[in-house]
Amino acid sequence: MRELVSILDGNTFLVSDRRGDIESSFDFPTGLFSFDTRFLSSWVLTLDGKRLHALSIDDADSYRTKFFLAPGEPTHYLDAKASVIRSRAIVGSFQEELTVLNHTSEEVIFTVRLEMGADFADLFEIKHARQKKGRTTATVADNALRLTYRREAFHRETTISSTAPAQVDVAGMTFQIRVGPHREWTTRLHVSTVVFGARGEDIRATLPYGGSRSADAIRAEQQELIDRAPKLGCDCQPLAGAYRRSLNDLAALRYESIALGVRLLAAGLPWFMTLFGRDSIITSLQVLPFLPELIPPTILMLAGLQGERVDDFRDEEPGKILHELRYGETAGFEEQPHSPYYGSADSTPLFIILLDEYERWTGDAELIRRLEPQVRAALTWIDTYGDLLGTGYLWYQTRNPESGLQNQCWKDSWDAISYADGRMPGFPRATCELQGYAYDAKIRAARLARTFWNDPAYADRLEREAAALKQRFNHDFWIPDREYYALALDADGRQVDALTSNIGHLLWSGIVDESRAGKVVEHLLGPQLFSGWGVRTLAEDQGRYNPIGYHVGTVWPFDNSIIAWGLWRYGFREEAGQLCETMLDASGYFNGRLPEAFAGYSRDLTDYPVEYPTACSPQAWSTGTPLLLLRVMLGLEPQGEHLIIDPAVPPGMGRVELLDIPGRWGRVDALGRSRGTEEQRDD
Secondary structure: OOOOEEEEEEEEEEEOOOOOOOOOOOOOOOOEEOOEEEEEEEEEEEEOEEEEEEEEEEEOOOOOOOOEEEOOOOOHHOOOOOOOEEEEEEEOOOEEEEEEOOOOOOOEEEEEEEEEEEOOEEHHHHHOOOOOOEEEEEEEEEEEEEEEEEOOEEEEEEEEEEEEOOOOOOOOOEEEEEEOOOEEEEEEEEEEEEEEOOOOEEEHOOOOOOOOOHHHHHHHHHHHHHHHHHEEOOOOHHHHHHHHHHHHHHHHHHOOOOOOOOEEEOOOOEEEEEEEHHHHHHHHHHHOOOHHHHHHHHHHHHHHOOOOOOOOOOEEOOOOOOEEEEEOHHOOOOOOOEEEEEEEEHHHHHHHHHHHHHHHHOOOOOHHHHHHHHHHHHHHHHHOOOOOOOOOOOOOOOOOOOOOOOOOOOOOOOOOOOOOOOOOOOOOOHHHHHHHHHHHHHHHHHHHHOOHHHHHHHHHHHHHHHHHHHHHHHHEEOOOOOEEEEEEOOOOOOOEEEEEOHHHHHHHHOOOOHHHHHHHHHHHHHOOOOOOEEEEEOOOOOOOOOOOOOOOEEEHHHHHHHHHHHHHOOHHHHHHHHHHHHHHHHHOOOOOOOOOEEEOOOOOOOOOEEEOOOOOEHHHHHHHHHHHHHHHHHEEEEEEEEEEEEEOOOOOEEEEEEEEEEEEEEEEEEEEEEEOOOOOOOO
């Protein structure tokens, strides 16, 4: 796998190789991207016709990177007579300062060449190797290169200029330079991208953060967010590093919505720099105890785009919460249904869960009252369109067999739902965690109805429905001879009997009978599911198990954070701590940044967690994982106007202190120590 380096700010991000180069490709997501379009697909530097090699990279900041390069092969570095520094940043636009250093005692003539190109590929075209249908033109004027793409009213543009004189052609810029002995030469390259709207205006310029801004302004904005978060003091370095990295990545992953002009949390780089129903909701749940002010824009955006009609192409139904929102060419021309797309069965109950949890932390009753119609519509969807077979369960089956998602649960790859022997069921499917989410949504909505909507009759009805669902679920999904819950029911009501991590989500939802919780925990932490680094998505004795299969054997950090929360809910504090500890151990091998997923190899087979080949990094719900683990270890739970703190810190982790936890109670501190830790507090 090619090692990639990324920078991002707001709606724009750049992905390159370790030299800082971007090479045109429809099979790998390198390039300069904004609003789902690639504005640079070629950005390759040569010195005297030779490619450069990386000596070192400074990527401490999310929005800028510095590459230290030398010509020739790595074995020749000691004899290098010159070196190159590429300092780049995303500051609204993309800027790169290019410096050539002469290390000899004589003047040297160099030829510096930058190959430049833009294919204006939509992210879906890159992902699925589709060719463009519009026309790209390149023009040279005023020492600048302008690249333009048009397809009917769809219009995008990239303009590249340099502060130093250059020979500009339609494929790039060439600089013939003289550098004196032990001197240097510098030019600054500026790349502006334009997203044209229907009236010919630059859409990005209308957004509060859309224009160019200084690096100092970006740094100050990100630091202001980080400073608002609770302060962590602890003896565990992996936890400290992961917490710090998570806050930095959360600050960087915010982007601006064209629809509302507010900052939202993007799901992940490079594929998912947009709003995702499920991902955004779960990330919000993880982040809520730390930065609650980040949550309302996501809630309001999801509520504002709630389904209103039946639209087979978009899998839209009244009351349904969206799955994914895109702004690119394929969505605009309805070659993909993502404008927005509603193909997830879990985002709707999760929306209700988030809204209730948000109020429990913040006391924002006004928002609960304001969104009463949207919550009622979501509950109606669960009982009507969501219950495809009229059995009282939440099912899914796409309305769009050509381009809709087959699996509309969080494990949404094509082979994620299977029987234990590897066969796959037909549609519709009712996966187990969907029923847990629906149960929890009804319990929480009952509280909202009784407390805020003055509708106790509706609350009573929801509680009766939830109780009936729990009883029915524990009868129909439980596999008595194996003592775990089936992954799903098929269309005939038969159990899809694979052993998966989904059963951990059932603990989080509260739908598991108390008498069965212990057996569920045994499976979750047993050798078939637990790798030593975390709980696998699929047990290793199942037919489709693959330790590097996307949803059929890998370990997902967010999945494990939800499972740890479920273990905590049922009182399995030691086991929850074990998951927290292994996740934090794994984070240390990724410089504190947990990836989207890593391989399900057993810990005794590999001395470190092996990253999934195309994992997003940073990814929002992986970034939020250390925060939720911290909540679990400290036992943080809102109760009325108070925050309950009931810590159970894993052995050997020492002191964990979280100061200024925000909520309806103001700000409070939490302190936990693992057993055996000296009771003296640090000054």
